[in-house]
Amino acid sequence: xxxxxxxxxxxxxxxxxxxxxxxxxxxxxxxxxxxxxxxxxxxxxxxxxxxxxxxxxxxxxxxxxxxxxxxxxxxxxxxxxxxxxxxxxxxxxxxxxxxxxxxxxxxxxxxxxxxxxxxxxxxxxxxxxxxxxxxxxxxxxxxxxxxxxxxxxxxxxxxxxxxxxxxxxxxxxxxxxxxxxxxxxxxxxxxxxxxxxxxxxxxxxxxxxxxxxxxxxxxxxxxxxxxxxxxxxxxxxxxxxxxxxxxxxxxxxxxxxxxxxxxxxxxxxxxxxxxxxxxxxxxxxxxxxxxxxxxxxxxxxxxxxxxxxxxxxxxxxxxxxxxxxxxxxxxxxxxxxxxxxxxxxxxx
Amino acid sequence: xxxxxxxxxxxxxxxxxxxxxxxxxxxxxxxxxxxxxxxxxxxxxxxxxxxxxxxxxxxxxxxxxxxxxxxxxxxxxxxxxxxxxxxxxxxxxxxxxxxxxxxxxxxxxxxxxxxxxxxxxxxxxxxxxxxxxxxxxxxxxxxxxxxxxxxxxxxxxxxxxxxxxxxxxxxxxxxxxxxxxxxxxxxxxxxxxxxxxxxxxxxxxxxxxxxxxxxxxxxxxxxxxxxxxxxxxxxxxxxxxxxxxxxxxxxxxxxxxxxxxxxxxxxxxxxxxxxxxxxxxxxxxxxxxxxxxxxxxxxxxxxxxxxxxxxxxxxxxxxxxxxxxxxxxxxxxxxxxxxxxxxxxxxxxxxxxxxxxxxxxxxxxxxxxxxxxxxxxxxxxxxxxxxxxxxxxxxxxxxxxxxxxxxxxxxxxxxxxxxxxxxxxxxxxxxxxxxxxxxxxxxxxxxxxxxxxxxxxxxxxxxxxxxxxxxxxxxxxxxxxxxxxxxxxxxxxxxxxxxxxxxxxxxxxxxxxxxxxx
Numbered sequence: 001x002x003x004x005x006x007x008x009x010x011x012x013x014x015x016x017x018x019x020x021x022x023x024x025x026x027x028x029x030x031x032x033x034x035x036x037x038x039x040x041x042x043x044x045x046x047x048x049x050x051x052x053x054x055x056x057x058x059x060x061x062x063x064x065x066x067x068x069x070x071x072x073x074x075x076x077x078x079x080x081x082x083x084x085x086x087x088x089x090x091x092x093x094x095x096x097x098x099x100x101x102x103x104x105x106x107x108x109x110x111x112x113x114x115x116x117x118x119x120x121x122x123x124x125x126x127x128x129x130x131x132x133x134x135x136x137x138x139x140x141x142x143x144x145x146x147x148x149x150x151x152x153x154x155x156x157x158x159x160x161x162x163x164x165x166x167x168x169x170x171x172x173x174x175x176x177x178x179x180x181x182x183x184x185x186x187x188x189x190x191x192x193x194x195x196x197x198x199x200x201x202x203x204x205x206x207x208x209x210x211x212x213x214x215x216x217x218x219x220x221x222x223x224x225x226x227x228x229x230x231x232x233x234x235x236x237x238x239x240x241x242x243x244x245x246x247x248x249x250x251x252x253x254x255x256x257x258x259x260x261x262x263x264x265x266x267x268x269x270x271x272x273x274x275x276x277x278x279x280x281x282x283x284x285x286x287x288x289x290x291x292x293x294x295x296x297x298x299x300x301x302x303x304x305x306x307x308x309x310x311x312x313x314x315x316x317x318x319x320x321x322x323x324x325x326x327x328x329x330x331x332x333x334x335x336x337x338x339x340x341x342x343x344x345x346x347x348x
Numbered sequence: 349x350x351x352x353x354x355x356x357x358x359x360x361x362x363x364x365x366x367x368x369x370x371x372x373x374x375x376x377x378x379x380x381x382x383x384x385x386x387x388x389x390x391x392x393x394x395x396x397x398x399x400x401x402x403x404x405x406x407x408x409x410x411x412x413x414x415x416x417x418x419x420x421x422x423x424x425x426x427x428x429x430x431x432x433x434x435x436x437x438x439x440x441x442x443x444x445x446x447x448x449x450x451x452x453x454x455x456x457x458x459x460x461x462x463x464x465x466x467x468x469x470x471x472x473x474x475x476x477x478x479x480x481x482x483x484x485x486x487x488x489x490x491x492x493x494x495x496x497x498x499x500x501x502x503x504x505x506x507x508x509x510x511x512x513x514x515x516x517x518x519x520x521x522x523x524x525x526x527x528x529x530x531x532x533x534x535x536x537x538x539x540x541x542x543x544x545x546x547x548x549x550x551x552x553x554x555x556x557x558x559x560x561x562x563x564x565x566x567x568x569x570x571x572x573x574x575x576x577x578x579x580x581x582x583x584x585x586x587x588x589x590x591x592x593x594x595x596x597x598x599x600x601x602x603x604x605x606x607x608x609x610x611x612x613x614x615x616x617x618x619x620x621x622x623x624x625x626x627x628x629x630x631x632x633x634x635x636x637x638x639x640x641x642x643x644x645x646x647x648x649x650x651x652x653x654x655x656x657x658x659x660x661x662x663x664x665x666x667x668x669x670x671x672x673x674x675x676x677x678x679x680x681x682x683x684x685x686x687x688x689x690x691x692x693x694x695x696x697x698x699x700x701x702x703x704x705x706x707x708x709x710x711x712x713x714x715x716x717x718x719x720x721x722x723x724x725x726x727x728x729x730x731x732x733x734x735x736x737x738x739x740x741x742x743x744x745x746x747x748x749x750x751x752x753x754x755x756x757x758x759x760x761x762x763x764x765x766x767x768x769x770x771x772x773x774x775x776x777x778x779x780x781x782x783x784x785x786x787x788x789x790x791x792x793x794x795x796x797x798x799x800x801x802x803x804x805x806x807x808x809x810x811x812x813x814x815x816x817x818x819x820x821x822x823x824x825x826x827x828x829x830x831x832x833x834x835x836x837x838x839x840x841x842x843x844x845x846x847x848x849x850x851x852x853x854x855x856x857x858x859x860x861x862x863x864x865x866x
Contacts, residue, residue: 011412048817
């Protein structure tokens with residue numbers, strides 16, 4: 001196998017670079033998020049040769065070599081493939097560290113526990129000396145609990161092991177053309193979070209137009225549009241989830257997110273059109289900010305100039321928790337990679 | 349002759365003993381002759397890798413694709429690759445040359461034994477057929493090509509901002525376009541054709557004589573960097589294997605013939621013998637045209653043996669009537685001798701013309717018709733076309749199909765005398781010619797219907813996108829326009845030309861002195 005070298009990687013790279021056949025639909029990526037995989041048939045690639053035949057009859061590749069027939073290669077696309085694609089895009093994401101609890105960390109010296117042992121022995125000798133035991137018995141190892149010594153103990157920040165991802169999408173008619181781009185970026189983010197949190201990621205879906213409601217994953221990725229646009233109701237729904245108060249839900253229940261015990265990511269996808277007073281949205285976001293890990297705002301509207309006012313205001317309150325991007329509407333790999341980097345990638 | 353079977357680095361003593369017994373049978377009873385063989389028992393994966401590297405020794409996307417394809421198809425049992433005769437190498441422990449043969453260790457025992465017999469048939473061809481003898485490739489040389497390829501990638505990367513892998517990849521892709529432009533018939537050239545001449549003369553026109561190896565001509569005369577020239581020299585050498593495509597029917601037919609002989613007469617256990625015969629029937633299926641080399645080749649060798657045993661060769665025999673021919677039998681018993689003699693100095697076309705007489709072809713047509721069950725229901729358009737073709741097939745139709753298939757395997761492209769430099773009507777460039785003389789051979793040798801003539805023109809034209817793109821690459825390599833004279837789909841002369849970025853087809857104006865300007 002070693003004689004093959006990196007031939008297989010070169011072939012896969014060529015497929016990645018050239019093949020539209022590997023383009024995934026939103027449904028494909030939802031399957032992959034839910035642990036499934038999709039397969040694609042990739043026609044065999046060949047270099048042009050001087051061969052017989054007309055184009056309409058299909059000119060042959062190598063002529064009659066006998067035995068071999070044209071075939072496709074079946075390409076499997078699963079979570080691992082998508083994550084490796086993200087790595088090729090140089091997407092780096094590290095879970096933030098939050099002080100959930102403390103652990104005592106015992107510092108050790110360069111030669112292991114020697115320093116602690118040394119201090120413990122010294123303490124033991126001091127005790128023996130003071131009590132006269134040393135004088136009576138001479139040097140002997142007899143460590144009592146009171147002798148045991150540790151170096152500095154300190155708090156160690158532990159990353160959370162669980163996360164909740166709240167995805168909000170504007171379903172006003174103007175979002176019709178940009179659905180695929182919006183959904184692909186969101187699904188990529190979910191996959192990344194699942195990788196980082198070892199799949200302990202709860203997903204919540206909110207759609208908003210003139211009002212807002214929680215919906216199922218299946219309904220979220222259906223293309224249903226209508227109504228005006230209100231950001232406020234969407235953010236109020238998130239706040240309700242965080243505080244455990246009632247909100248409108250088509251799932252038949254309301255959830256309460258234990259924000260103190262897990263990371264909470266909120267992503268808002270919109271074209272930027274908002275009929276609410278700007279100030280009300282800012283206040284709502286300000287109140288939820290301490291409870292969430294990150295707010296990701298994706299605006300897809302090539303005709304819109306600039307950001308909603310609340311973006312600048314939130315930046316001034318806590319820029320570390322806010323990430324935003326202006327995305328193009330075509331769901332190409334280049335556009336998806338840029339949006340991911342803006343929203344999820346580690347900052348320098 | 350030494351035979352050994354290895355699994356990993358160790359010898360597998362059981363299979364070595366079996367392989368030697370089978371070799372003894374083929375040598376003593378069938379009079380085969382070949383050199384040392386080292387069988388390597390490998391997994392599906394190993395066989396897929398060996399097969400991919402045999403097709404191309406370079407670590408490129410093409411090798412990766414072949415490997416992935418084989419691995420998947422074998423893993424799903426959609427395709428079975430039982431063996432692969434590889435290259436030769438010098439064993440340093442005994443300083444002798446061995447041919448490496450890969451066998452799938454996942455196969456059943458009877459399959460492995462049967463395949464060993466098949467392999468010995470291939471080995472005999474490689475050692476005795478005049479075309480195969482000249483094209484045996486050294487494993488060490490292939491390994492050296494691979495290492496040098498990786499070195500070049502590294503050197504190019506270190507040389508600057510260039511993506512070394514991508515640049516070398518581009519050259520490899522071009523070499524694939526070139527590889528069918530080697531001289532497929534070197535044995536038919538005269539000493540004068542092959543002698544080295546000084547091509548660099550005061551006039552612009554090259555070459556002095558007609559060139560049959562266009563790849564070699566470009567290698568020696570195109571303007572290239574030294575490392576590019578080195579690279580194309582390697583790929584040129586690797587491309588020589590294409591010459592063995594001319595003996596595909598003989599190779600597989602004879603190997604299957606030996607395999608069947610062993611199954612019938614060499615294998616002592618009757619159950620194993622039956623399994624082997626069924627195994628052969630599955631592979632050499634007349635109704636599967638993809639398996640034509642196996643099925644047709646086997647039947648033809650069996651017919652040669654039968655005729656040889658009955659003395660059915662020679663001038664006197666040829667003068668007999670059809671019925672007398674069938675009845676003739678002088679019991680000379682020289683069947684095997686005739687079979688071995690038939691494969692020495694021929695390619696498939698010569699083999700077909702010499703031995704596939706009308707009696708044999710008539711019998712094969714009947715066999716083909718019987719191989720399709722009466723209640724067969726075509727599931728696809730292709731199936732329906734095939735059934736229709738078989739139902740209406742005649743002896744002459746079969747011979748015509750075979751002749752077309754063999755003549756047409758790889759286009760013969762040549763560079764005529766003075767085919768470069770300033771070409772009348774074209775300006776500076778390279779003017780290639782497509783040898784279409786075989787079309788006359790096909791048309792004149794048979795009673796060909798108008799429908800067949802139209803079909804033949806469409807099958808014999810080079811006027812297609814793939815050819816055009818190939819000329820684009822050749823033009824970029826030659827750094828001047830490249831043209832090729834061929835025929836169009838209607839059978840009329842035309843020229844396809846490229847300036848390196850685009851190509852077009854131009855009709856040939858017979859009346860004017862030159863050709864249409866680019």
